[in-house]
Amino acid sequence: MLLPKSQTLEYEGRTYKTDPDGMYVTRADKTLSSRNEDSFDANHIYPSRVGMISKVDTLPGKDSDGKDLTFYNIFDSDIPADLDFANYQIKGQNMTVIFQSGRLTGREFDVKYIHKDRKFEIVPNDQDGHSLPNSDLYPQAGDKYAVFNISLPAAYICDNTSKTGASWDMLKEAVRYLYEHEKQQFTFSGSLDGIWAKKNWLAIGAKLVPGGYVDFSDTQFQPQGILIRITGVRDYINKPHSPELELSNTPVSGFLQDQIGKLEAEEIKNDKRHKETLSYTSRRWRDAIDTQDMLEKAFKNYGKGQAMTWLRTMSVLVGHESLQYHFVNRIPSETNLSVNEIEHFFDYDQSKKVLSTPAGIIQHMTLGIDSLSPSHGATEYKYWNVSAYTSPYLDDSEAMYLYIRCSKSNQTGSFLLSKEPYDIDSGGYYYFLCGALSAEVDSVRSFATLYGFSEIGPGWMRLNKIINTDGTQYWDMLSKAFRIGDDKNFLSYDQQNGLVLKGCLYQSPSGIVDYPEVDRGAYSGSVVYYPGDKVSYEGDIYKCTVQTTSGTLPTNTRYWKKLISKGADGKPGTNGYNGSDGANGGPGPKGDPGDRGDRGPICPYRGDYNSNTIYYGNSLRTDIVSLKKSDGTRTYYIARTNDEEPTFSGRVPNDNLNNGYWTSFGANFSSVATDLLMARKITAEELLIDDIFAKMVKVGDFTISAGSLQADTSPGKRPAIVFGGAATIGKIIQFAEEWDGMFNRLFVYTLKTEDLRISNSINLPYTINQANGGSLFKGSSSAWPKLGVKIAGGNGIYGYNQDVSGGIGNLYLNNGAASNIKVKICNYEAITSSDIHLKTVFGNFENALEKLENISAFYYTLKEDEDKIMKVGISAQAVKEVLPEAVQLITPDHTDSYYGVDYIQFLTAFGINGLKELHALVKSLTERVNILENKISKKVQDISVDK
Numbered sequence: 038m039l040l041p042k043s044q045t046l047e048y049e050g051r052t053y054k055t056d057p058d059g060m061y062v063t064r065a066d067k068t069l070s071s072r073n074e075d076s077f078d079a080n081h082i083y084p085s086r087v088g089m090i091s092k093v094d095t096l097p098g099k100d101s102d103g104k105d106l107t108f109y110n111i112f113d114s115d116i117p118a119d120l121d122f123a124n125y126q127i128k129g130q131n132m133t134v135i136f137q138s139g140r141l142t143g144r145e146f147d148v149k150y151i152h153k154d155r156k157f158e159i160v161p162n163d164q165d166g167h168s169l170p171n172s173d174l175y176p177q178a179g180d181k182y183a184v185f186n187i188s189l190p191a192a193y194i195c196d197n198t199s200k201t202g203a204s205w206d207m208l209k210e211a212v213r214y215l216y217e218h219e220k221q222q223f224t225f226s227g228s229l230d231g232i233w234a235k236k237n238w239l240a241i242g243a244k245l246v247p248g249g250y251v252d253f254s255d256t257q258f259q260p261q262g263i264l265i266r267i268t269g270v271r272d273y274i275n276k277p278h279s280p281e282l283e284l285s286n287t288p289v290s291g292f293l294q295d296q297i298g299k300l301e302a303e304e305i306k307n308d309k310r311h312k313e314t315l316s317y318t319s320r321r322w323r324d325a326i327d328t329q330d331m332l333e334k335a336f337k338n339y340g341k342g343q344a345m346t347w348l349r350t351m352s353v354l355v356g357h358e359s360l361q362y363h364f365v366n367r368i369p370s371e372t373n374l375s376v377n378e379i380e381h382f383f384d385y386d387q388s389k390k391v392l393s394t395p396a397g398i399i400q401h402m403t404l405g406i407d408s409l410s411p412s413h414g415a416t417e418y419k420y421w422n423v424s425a426y427t428s429p430y431l432d433d434s435e436a437m438y439l440y441i442r443c444s445k446s447n448q449t450g451s452f453l454l455s456k457e458p459y460d461i462d463s464g465g466y467y468y469f470l471c472g473a474l475s476a477e478v479d480s481v482r483s484f485a486t487l488y489g490f491s492e493i494g495p496g497w498m499r500l501n502k503i504i505n506t507d508g509t510q511y512w513d514m515l516s517k518a519f520r521i522g523d524d525k526n527f528l529s530y531d532q533q534n535g536l537v538l539k540g541c542l543y544q545s546p547s548g549i550v551d552y553p554e555v556d557r558g559a560y561s562g563s564v565v566y567y568p569g570d571k572v573s574y575e576g577d578i579y580k581c582t583v584q585t586t587s588g589t590l591p592t593n594t595r596y597w598k599k600l601i602s603k604g605a606d607g608k609p610g611t612n613g614y615n616g617s618d619g620a621n622g623g624p625g626p627k628g629d630p631g632d633r634g635d636r637g638p639i640c641p642y643r644g645d646y647n648s649n650t651i652y653y654g655n656s657l658r659t660d661i662v663s664l665k666k667s668d669g670t671r672t673y674y675i676a677r678t679n680d681e682e683p684t685f686s687g688r689v690p691n692d693n694l695n696n697g698y699w700t701s702f703g704a705n706f707s708s709v710a711t712d713l714l715m716a717r718k719i720t721a722e723e724l725l726i727d728d729i730f731a732k733m734v735k736v737g738d739f740t741i742s743a744g745s746l747q748a749d750t751s752p753g754k755r756p757a758i759v760f761g762g763a764a765t766i767g768k769i770i771q772f773a774e775e776w777d778g779m780f781n782r783l784f785v786y787t788l789k790t791e792d793l794r795i796s797n798s799i800n801l802p803y804t805i806n807q808a809n810g811g812s813l814f815k816g817s818s819s820a821w822p823k824l825g826v827k828i829a830g831g832n833g834i835y836g837y838n839q840d841v842s843g844g845i846g847n848l849y850l851n852n853g854a855a856s857n858i859k860v861k862i863c864n865y866e867a868i869t870s871s872d873i874h875l876k877t878v879f880g881n882f883e884n885a886l887e888k889l890e891n892i893s894a895f896y897y898t899l900k901e902d903e904d905k906i907m908k909v910g911i912s913a914q915a916v917k918e919v920l921p922e923a924v925q926l927i928t929p930d931h932t933d934s935y936y937g938v939d940y941i942q943f944l945t946a947f948g949i950n951g952l953k954e955l956h957a958l959v960k961s962l963t964e965r966v967n968i969l970e971n972k973i974s975k976k977v978q979d980i981s982v983d984k
Contacts, residue, residue, distance in 0.1 A: 084193035084203040121152040125187040139180030224285035231279035239454040242429025335458035356490030362401040369415040426452035434477035576603030655683035674699040885951035888919035
């Protein structure tokens with residue numbers, strides 16, 4: 038299998054390309070500075086496709102016994118347009134689907150595929166005593182599946198349009214391997230500068246974890262700088278801000294135990310998702326005071342806070358001009374100016390003492406806007422992409438500021454947690470105050486955002502959120518959400534769950550109250566029901582009025598009220614539509630022959646119609662005649678059956694008045710009820726006829742007449758009689774290279790009978806022995822074997838014994854020309870055809886060592902061996918469990934069947950692939966030993982230096 042030819046692929050910011058022949062991959066975005074080469078083994082990748090269900094629907098139906106049954110159909114909208122599974126179904130086999138995940142994992146079902154809908158119709162079957170799929174075990178969207186019993190589609194190998202297929206999988210693996218190995222690899226460790234780290238700990242502390250990256254540079258070793266992974270972190274209790282870091286760009290391979298029992302190698306990508314749900318922390322008086330003190334320090338152009346008994350004013354504006362920014366969904370462009378304000382989430386985990394927030398985009402509404410205008414374009418504002426932030430463990434209980442530090446030269450920014458305030462314009466960055474994290478009191482902290490503004494005027498307020506002090510009730514206009522009430526009874530709305538009303542009452546103008554109904558389905562004795570719950574029970578509908586305990590029946594009027602009584606049975610409905618056809622079943626057993634039907638009348642052809650000829654039309658005989666047309670063609674007629682007038686004459690077939698005597702059928706076989714075809718001359722490649730009545734029949738080079746079958750043996754003719762499954766008798770002209778001869782004889786070949794009996798009257802030259810009609814003979818010259826069985830034409834079994842005493846020295850089996858199978862069994866070689874051009878390869882033989890554990894070699898003697906010769910072998914039954922292709926059922930005539938093992942297939946599969954697996958394990962262990970030895974050697978050196 039080759040790589041995609043002349044294709045490019047981007048990976049981790051680099052671009053790679055393949056050559057026009059699909060043999061190698063190299064960098065496409067830079068000039069190669071060296072010609073270093075390496076190889077990559079991707080033999081675990083093979084053409085296959087694992088699809089994912091996008092939708093499931095069901096149809097009601099009945100099984101063969103008339104019982105109700107649900108048919109399941111699965112859809113995969115990602116199937117490419119040119120991948121029609123129906124076109125790849127193997128003749129005589131049913132297409133099947135095996136589920137790779139979900140409730141039906143590992144289960145196989147026959148399916149029918151409809152490409153225009155990208156739909157598989159599943160044929161139910163019985164598994165483990167249940168009809169599957171059913172209401173408990175069923176497919177659902179997101180489940181994975183694979184299709185079997187199909188020939189290999191081209192899309193499985195390479196589809197450049199969608200960049201899928203085994204070739205692309207191999208390219209992606211090769212690119213990843215090249216990415217990890219194209220740079221010089223190194224590993225080193227060192228301690229972080231404690232003074233610098235403590236100063237910047239709130240910004241870097243959460244990033245110093247195994248798997249994190251740092252930008253490493255060195256004036257001599259790595260002047261350009263690269264991202265290098267942190268592979269180890271060692272913290273010291275007495276030096277909390279001076280951890281020892283181990284950095285490495287060497288790929289970390291898996292351990293041996295990770296490979297044992299692994300059936301499928303699949304890369305799992307973990308996407309980090311932030312919890313985007315509305316959650317507001319409790320806000321105390323102390324928290325508000327802390328925030329006011331922090332704001333006094335942060336804004337020097339504001340005066341100090343005032344404490345007064347009352348305030349009379351016409352307007353209140355809460356906010357600062359520098360903080361007039363908000364989070365938006367995108368950065369606008371000249372081609373797309375749309376931009377919308379969105380909610381941004383901040384979360385302080387009280388138990389972990391960690392503040393976190395996802396990445397976002399901010400739009401500043403005042404910075405850089407100097408002109409007065411009724412409106413400003415979206416591109417006039419300043420925007421920054423702000424990266425996600427997770428703080429280190431905050432063991433310091435002081436209050437802190439959260440800033441957004443944005444570059445003045447580009448559109449990048451980052452969150453920064455600080456104990457001290459920053460001026461908005463400081464050096465090469467803008468520092469926008471984002472929020473305040475209060476001091477920790479009683480192990481509780483709260484976070485409050487500080488960007489944006491709120492305005493209060495006479496009779497109105499303009500703001501985005503109203504939140505109560507404990508955070509359980511709120512009105513968030515920006516997120517379009519609100520919640521009023523407590524955990525037992527509340528009214529809430531958000532865009533995910535919609536309007537939710539829990540534990541409420543309805544009241545009519547009369548003052549009567551009632552609970553809204555909630556349908557709970559069929560009644561269950563193990564469920565506790567609450568006022569408003571509605572259930573069905575024995576055909577009636579009930580509503581709960583008082584909370585029940587489990588087992589309280591709906592007929593108990595203290596707790597339930599009947600809403601609807603069971604109605605009378607309806608009229609029978611109309612018959613449903615027939616369901617879609619299921620997949621074809623396997624061939625059934627052959628039925629018994631039926632009774633022989635009555636013999637119909639004979640139908641002799643009487644030639645062209647003659648008005649003077651007497652014709653028959655009765656139950657014993659119906660004549661057939663023809664009428665010649667002007668263009669030379671003929672129309673055929675058969676006499677109608679009428680025993681009251683068994684013969685007639687003078688009735689012209691094409692006369693309408695004589696329709697009661699003749700029926701026209703042209704030359705169409707199916708027009709005749711007696712399945713008879715009459716024609717003067719028939720030209721066809723194949724005829725299937727039950728009976729032929731003729732004086733002479735000539736078929737090809739054979740003539741049947743007067744009770745004999747004669748073959749045309751003139752030069753150039755090669756007639757043959759073939760007995761299917763038994764033998765072929767005929768004359769051939771065949772060149773036999775091994776004996777330099779031409780044979781022109783009548784011979785019998787491909788004989789498959791139990792024995793061959795030849796009468797003693799047949800004169801076979803050089804006959805050594807004749808017994809029971811069989812012959813054993815030798816050749817006529819030294820070119821022939823001294824002992825053998827020969828069939829005319831050079832085909833047969835010949836034993837060579839050139840001055841070798843005892844037994845046959847060499848044995849040669851030949852069957853036809855060189856294009857056929859040829860096997861030599863000699864005292865020096867054994868050859869079997871194995872040209873790759875003669876084979877269709879389906880995949881590698883995997884897990885050889887694991888399968889070999891179930892097979893053992895042992896000493897044995899054959900039960901029928903009187904000499905009891907000791908041999909070494911294996912059990913065919915054990916081989917059949919792991920490699921059924923190497924086991925055959927042998928059934929000799931008149932004896933019991935037994936299993937045999939093809940040792941060539943057995944040794945090929947387990948010998949080659951087993952050694953490869955052992956080699957891979959040894960190689961992996963060798964690499965691990967080398968790494969451990971290097972580490973031990975390094976530790977020994979360190980100990981020696983310390984001493």
